[in-house]
Amino acid sequence: MPRSPATDAGKLAVSGDRAAFIDRIKRVRAATVSLTDGLIPEDMTIQSMPDVSPTKWHLAHTTWFFETFVLIPHGGARPFHPHYGYLFNSYYEAAGARHPRPERGLIARPSVADVVAYRDSVDDALIAFVGTASGDAWAKTASLIELGLHHEEQHQELILMDIKHVLSQTPLNPVYRAAQPRAARETPAANYVAFDGGKCEIGHAGAGFAFDNECPRHAVWLQPFALMDRLVTCGEYLDFIADGGYRRPELWLSDGWAAVQSQNWHGPLYWRETEDGGSRVFTLHGERALDPAEPVVNVSHYEADAYARWAGARLPTEFEWEHAAVNVGAADDAARPCAVHPAAAQGSDRLCQLFGEVWQWTASAYLPYPGFKTSSGAVGEYNGKFMSNQVVLRGSAAITPPGHARATYRNFFPPHARWCFGGIRLAREV
16 A cells, blocks of 8 residues: 655644645645556445445545635635535534435446546645645644545545455455565464553653544553453464354354344455365455464454453453553554564564554443543544444554554444454453
8 A cells, every 4th residue: 555654744734834734735645546546437436335435435535625624614715516515525514414325336426537636626726725825824724734634544544445345345356456475474372461550641642643532641540461462363263263253152242243143254354265164365465365374354343352252361451552552662563564573473572563464453442531522613523423332443454554553543443343454462461
């Protein structure tokens, strides 16, 4: 996946270096479009399930965000098209009516070419606005534009999540991108890294950009705990399946067991059993043999929780995960993803694979931090309105833009979600 360079947009806004800000706008917007390389218009129009949005819709929605929240109210612009606000609003009630989410795949028009023209027009207007806005207008919009860029990077990951699901429905097993050669690796024995717990500070500390749900910073009390030093692998998850993991209700939360039965789950999403009893997996690089050493991915919170119970462990809370990530010095884990981090193979007492592999399900419900307040206006709906019936994931995935791999980042999905790149790290008491 093309990656947007890690640029501190907040510092650019404060320093008034608008040329650098414009450069970041161009790079982020170009990175989104580059994700469509190799796709045909038909690929970009399909909605394979209600949770998935067509690629074309993502391209338009991320453009609508800048047009609606920056250019129209602060730049005096007129809407590019009178109906695009209805078609490409996602969930902002304050921004007006919107097309039903499950029916986004029915939007045959505007065409992909029309959406690209929309993006080009808004890009030109946005860049002109940044370059010429008065000091007062810039003061009001710099943080909005910064939020919009991070929002677009979130959609870069969503585009890849969604197109993987779309392409998986095609019997031709299409390849989104050719795979790079992968070195064979063995799975080292899992070790646990212990933490004393106690009073710990959680949340964004105030330097650089953060989403509102990462704030305010606050204290929590943690009992002593330990985290597994690496992620759960496909081979280990195969053992869970072989031991009747999907046939044993005692391992599952009630809603999870209902999902297993109603949706006929037998293994992670995209796993496919061969006629000889082997396993293959559909990936963005096409279908291939399952690698037992790779971290298991595309499992729901229910599956992660059931596996942890089967393994005699549990999932970490989001506060345990963050405290551990901050205090073990894992910054270099955000490098190139690999099957098992070399440090784990060397028996290090570090936590490995925290970033750049798979998001890690936690045991924590997605709730506001003490003192959390939503922003005023429509952008206040960005995160706070979803703080119910969601579960937090921490870390980052191989498809996550690098600027979003930080210890305080709170990703969240419903517990049944499997198309997100969710995986498993185990925890236990000390």
